[in-house]
Amino acid sequence: MLRICSRFALIAALLLGALPAMAEITGKVRVIDGDTLEVGQTRIRLHGIDAPESDQPCTTLSGQNWACGDWITRQVRDRFQGAKVRCEPLSKDRYGRMVARCFVDGTDIAKVLVQEGLAFAYRRYSLDYDLDEKAAYVANKGVHGFVLQSPARYRLTRIKGRVGDDPDCQIKGNISASGKHIYHMPGQKFYDRTGISPAKGERWFCSEAQAKASGWRPAKR
Known part of the structure; x- marks a missing residue:
């Protein structure tokens, strides 16, 4: 029995060793929009969050349209443009972008954006930021003070x-x-x-x- 288990362990180790590991990506960041960055030549989609599109509008409580997508992009640029980041690749999306967790001085960028109400937790793919979004919603932070479609629904209608x-x-x-x-x-x-x-x-x-x-x-x- 011990010999059989040892064989399975050896096979598993060989298979895992054969899988190509995705190396960390480091460098200065260029902000594309609320949930997409570029580091060097690599386009990165932040894992677990979904931000309003750059051209997506919101509606204020008084019924006025407001370009909140553009505002969010500018907010993210003000915070992170040019910062040195370290990104941990997880996969690639259907557009060929790297999906990754990215950090500045150890701080999770995606977590900050959800906490500040600049992005939503993308529960379809991850629950990592679920509680952060709920706290931002209760505090009426960022886009939670306005009326808007979910980014996914907005993309669909466009x-x-x-x-x-x-x-x-x-x-x-x-x-x-x-x-x-x-x-x-x-x-x-x-x-x-x-x-x-x-x-x-x-x-x-x-x-x-x-x-x-x-x-x-x-x-x-």
């Missing part, structure tokens, strides 16, 4: 054809695969994922009355 040019005409007139003309209202279940292709005869409407008069029926959900 895909071509999913957001109209006219803010007053946001009803989506979609044509299904079977040729049915159906319109989707903001807030309905399939609204965000529905894209509009004018080349296929699809269009945007400014009112339900206009959509119905044009031959479209409302989506059931």
Whole structure:
């Protein structure tokens, strides 16, 4: 039995030794946006957090739009641009960026950003910063004092054809695969994922009355 266990241990050691270790990345940082850095020639996506996109707006409690994504990018630059960082690579994302934890003088950059309300915990991938976000939310820090979509939802709605040019005409007139003309209202279940292709005869409407008069029926959900 001891001999069998020893063989398994030896095989495991050989396999682990065969896996290429990702070396630490060090150097001065250039801030791309709220959760993306560049160190030398390496583009790095900070692990476990998701910050508003640079062009993402927020809405104040009084109903005013505010360019919070740009503000966050500038805040992160003020804090970390040019600092010497040490990054621990974990993986690569689908865009080829290195996903890593990065530190300045031993301080976790991602943790600071979530604590200050400049980024959200990206719970889809990690719960490392879950409690930090909850504390920032209770303290009303950063973006928690405003109304905004989650960055992931915002990216989804920015895909071509999913957001109209006219803010007053946001009803989506979609044509299904079977040729049915159906319109989707903001807030309905399939609204965000529905894209509009004018080349296929699809269009945007400014009112339900206009959509119905044009031959479209409302989506059931």
